[in-house]
Amino acid sequence: MFYTCGPNEAMVVSGFCRSPPVMVAGGRVFVIPCVQQIQRISLNTLTLNVKSEKVYTRHGVPISVTGIAQVKIQGQNKEMLAAACQMFLGKTESEVTQIALETLEGHQRAIMAHMTVEEIYKDRQKFSEQVFKVASSDLVNMGISVVSYTLKDIHDDQDYLHSLGKARTAQVQKDARIGEAEAKRDAGIKEAKAQQEKVSAQYLSEIEMAKAQRDYELKKAAYDIEVNTKKAQSELAYQLQVAKTKQKIEEEKMQVLVVERAQQIHLQEQEIVRKERELEAKVKKPAEAERYRLEKIAEAEKLQLVTQAEAEAETIRIKGEAEAFAVEAKAKADAEQMKKKAEAFQQYKDAAMVGMLLEKLPDVAAEITKPLNETKKITMVSSGTGEVGMVKVTGEVLDIMNKLPETIEKITGVSISQSMKKPGRMS
Secondary structure, three states: OEEEOOOOEEEEEEEOOEEEEEEEEOOEEEOOOOOEEEEEEEOOOEEEEEEEEEEEOOOOOEEEEEEEEEEEEOOOOHHHHHHHHHHHOOOOHHHHHHHHHHHHHHHHHHHHHOOOHHHHHHOHHHHHHHHHHHHHHHHHHHOEEEEEEEEEEEEOOOOHHHHHHHHHHHHHHHHHHHHHHHHHHHHHHHHHHHHHHHHHHHHHHHHHHHHHHHHHHHHHHHHHHHHHHHHHHHHHHHHHHHHHHHHHHHHHHHHHHHHHHHHHHHHHHHHHHHHHHHHHHHOOOHHHHHHHHHHHHHHHHHHHHHHHHHHHHHHHHHHHHOOOOOHHHHHHHHHHHHHHHHHHHHHOHHHHHHHHHHHHHHHHHHHHHHHHHHOOOOOOOOOOOOOOOHHHHHHHHHHHHHHHHHHHHHHHOOOHHHHHHOOOOOO
């Protein structure tokens, strides 16, 4: 027939065909009546009140200790269950409890004998762990496991623990007073330190704010400088471009004026040549024609020089106005002009010299006639032959002028008449 049991007990079946016996913890088992036997063992947790009265500690002080232990037969471990069955099968729970209690009480007394009162009193955890460790290793051989052990009470009949308590109480009170004084002192120090840190933090904050303001002002000034620099560069670039444009315009204007002046000079030279030819064709008398030609040539040369001087003055004025924008063009124009003058002087050396002399002839004539112009009264005395009066005076002036070419030829070696007849002469 079948037998069952709860989880808090175990069944042991022995007898026919049950060697070794079958142990079932919390379950069911089939038992053949008359030939097989079934026995039960409790697996309930047992509470043990372990008292050790007047046990002498390591220093010979007798004390009493009470501990509470929880033990039980271990049903999940087959070996421990078999050992428990061998030890306690057929015994009641109270008998099992008594065996376990006596075992624990013996180990508790042994641990107390190896420790001082102070160690047990001050370090209860250590005492409990040692009792638990030693008792567990012994009870496990009986199939019993110690679930827990706690030291419940410790006392003595000699007021030893009370004396320890008084000393400890006095020490605690002393420590409390010292701690209170130190706490007040530390509080004052911390309060002063906190106030100091507060003031320091305030000063540091103000310093940081000042630094931030300074950095802001410096960066703003740097940005303003950069912006103004870029703006100035932009304005200068614009002004430079305008100046370059104006320079180009002035250069073009100057080129136009130079071309115009060159054309005017060329026309004037052609006009001088035409007048010279007309003079040669129309004047019959050699002296008058020569004089008239010289006068016209002088006028033409003077006109040419005046025109050239005006052209040069105009060119210089224009160049002066455009000097800031066309220095290079002015230099080139001056160089080109000087080159042309040098080439012209080299090519028309005698004619140029004649032109210069002819240019000065009116001044010479003016100087010759200057005394006559300043004379207020002339008394003429005639010898009876030749011309008399103003005709005589003007004739003498003309004679002086007619002798000038010979005088110039003697001084310079240049014949004015021969130079004027040479082809390609400078007008």
